[in-house]
Amino acid sequence: MTVTKPAGMFDREREWQALASFVTDPAAGATLGIVSGRRRQGKTYLLRALCAATGGFYFGADEAADRESLNRLGSTLAEHVGAPAPFTFDSWHAAIDALLALGRERRVPVVIDEFPYLVRANPQLPSIIQNAFAPLRPERDDSRTALLLCGSAMSFMGRLLSGNAPLRGRAGLELVVHTLDHRLAAEFWGVDDPVTALKVNAIVGGTPAYRREFARDDTPAGPDDFDGWVLRTVLSPTSALFREARYLLADEPDMQNISLYHSVLAAIAAGNAHRGGIASYLGRKSGDLAHPLSILEDSGLITREPDAFRDNRTTFRIAEPLMTFYHAVMRPLWSDLEHTRDATRLWQRSQRRFVSNVLGPHFEHVCRGWVRHMAPPELFGDYPNAVGGGVVHDPAAKTSHEVDLVTFGLDDDDRKPLLAIGEAKWGERMGAGHVDRLRRIRTLLDAQGRPGAAQAKLACFGAVGFSDELIEAATHDDSIVLVSAADLYQH
Structure with a gap:
């Protein structure tokens, strides 16, 4: 059976194919899948479209008491099958079995959206579903229901299949709906x-x-x-975007002290990318940040990026651009933004922070993603196996050099030869001085015995372009790679 993607759906080819394959699997027995992703990514649209295309059943949970949710499910299910009156379920055991019964004659998707709301009201629900999908259980074996549990609370959804969680080993699909690149x-x-x-x-x-x-x-x-x-849009108090960043943390049930998490994000947005800097910004001990940083990471709001050259050094980055913009630009001016009739002057005053705290780091991140997933392999001599940033010590000069982009390959001995080092600049035209700096770093790495360092490419990523001198040098030295903003969008 072919499930045709709706004509109005933008991209999501991989997600649609995965879902379509899951709900048309000819194997016997009911199956379980987990769909997660941050809010606003189109998960509900995907799942509703899937049910519409296959005659499946969709139930969107609310924040409600357990009894009310069971009543709503009974009414929605009765309407779906054309029953004359709502179904009455005494427990979730009976409700889940009724959903499995939908697939007695054919493979059919059954979606429970916003699943975390239901578990918040009844923490036993994952265990109930575990028992419903137990091996050799007739209700499961005689069913071809493809049950999909969906949620936006990333920390909660990430734990559903981990460790000793009840549903570990039960799911045949784990799909994360990511943001668009x-x-x-x-x-x-x-x-x-x-x-x-x-x-x-x-x-x-x-x-x-x-x-x-x-x-x-x-x-x-x-x-x-x-x-x-x-x-x-984002700076207008009448726009839904204006307060969105303030609401994002409320979606995560594990975040009890919202002000603390906002402060941690503010510290990172201000340029404090390491644990010590964040602790200093908050006036706390470094060890006190382990829990909030872990929660933010589990929620998909920050990422932990290891230093390419030092295993014991970690950089934290905010994964949601709107959150970075809010903390770097909007939060310091929040009261003025809420009450001004025209934010033009406030926006003009914020340009330095916008460029240094938002555009610069984001440009580096986009460049790393482009190298890792989109750059042609011949550009750096091989497919990148790992891409990140790092710090290189310069003992002779008694200083350290930050490297925006470090690219490793993978050879037959499972070693990671260095393919390229690079620098990304947003607001300045790159010139010969930037390449000279990269050459110095390459020499230091070669002296340290880094495999591939002597032949590593020197990559310059310039959002506003390159000097004529640098362009001329690149035409005669194939170790110099110039990547413009336009190159990042070439297919």
């Missing part, structure tokens, strides 16, 4: 100019709902309209 995001927003696309992406990322529902399809008309678009 920078290329797809530019296409989705309809932004053709690469520099403008990077600016938009640095604020709203690749979250589909931010264009359709939140900005009401208001997109920058061109480079000259970017500032106007910012003022009309």
Whole structure:
């Protein structure tokens, strides 16, 4: 059976194919799948479209008492099968068996959306589903229901199948619906100019709902309209985008002290990317941050990135661009933004923070992602096996050099030869001095005995371009690689 993706659905080819394959699996017996992802990524749209295309059953849970949720499920299920009156379930055991009964004659998807709401009211529900899917149980073996549990609370959904969780080993699908990458995001927003696309992406990322529902399809008309678009949308108190970053933390049930988590994010957005810097910013001991950093990481709001050259050094990065923009630009001016009639002057005052704390780090992140997943292999001599950043010590100069981009390959001996080191600059034209700095770092790495260092490429990522001298040097030295903003969007 072929399940046709709706014509109006943008991209999501991989997600749709995975779901379609799962719900048309000809194997006998009911199956269980887990679908997760941050809010606003289109999970509900995907699952509703899947049910519509296959005649499946969709139930969206509310924040409600357990009894009310059972009553709603009984009413929704009765309406789906055309029963004359709502079904009455005494427990979730009976309710889950009724959902399994939907698949007695054919493979059919059954979706329970916002599953964490139900578990919050009844923590036994995962165990109930575990027992319902127990081997040799007739209700499961005689059913071909493809039960899909979906949720946006990433920390909760990540634990459903981990460790000793009741559902571990029961699921045949674990699908995470990610944000759109920078290329797809530019296409989705309809932004053709690469520099403008990077600016938009640095604020709203690749979250589909931010264009359709939140900005009401208001997109920058061109480079000259970017500032106007910012003022009309994310900096306008009447826009849904204005308060969105403040609400994101409320979606995570594990975050009890919201103010603490906002402070940790503010510290990272201010440029404190390491545990010690975050602790100093908050006036706390470094050890006190283990729990909040772990919760933020489990929730998908921050990522932990190891130093490419030092195993004991970790960098933290905010994974949600809108959250970075909020803490770097909006939060320091929040009261003024709420009450001003025209935020133009406030936005002008924020340009330095926007460039240094938002655009610069985001540009580095996009460049690393492009190298890892999109760059042609011949550019660096091989497929990148790992891409990150790092710090290289310079004993002679008694200093250290930060490297924005470090690219490793993988040879036949499972070693990771160095393919390239690079620097990414947003607001300045790159010149010969940047390459000289990279050459010095390459010499230091070669002296340290790093495999492949002597032949490593020197990559310059320039959002506003390169000097004529550097362009000329690159034409005569194939170890110099120049990547412009436009190159990041070439397919």
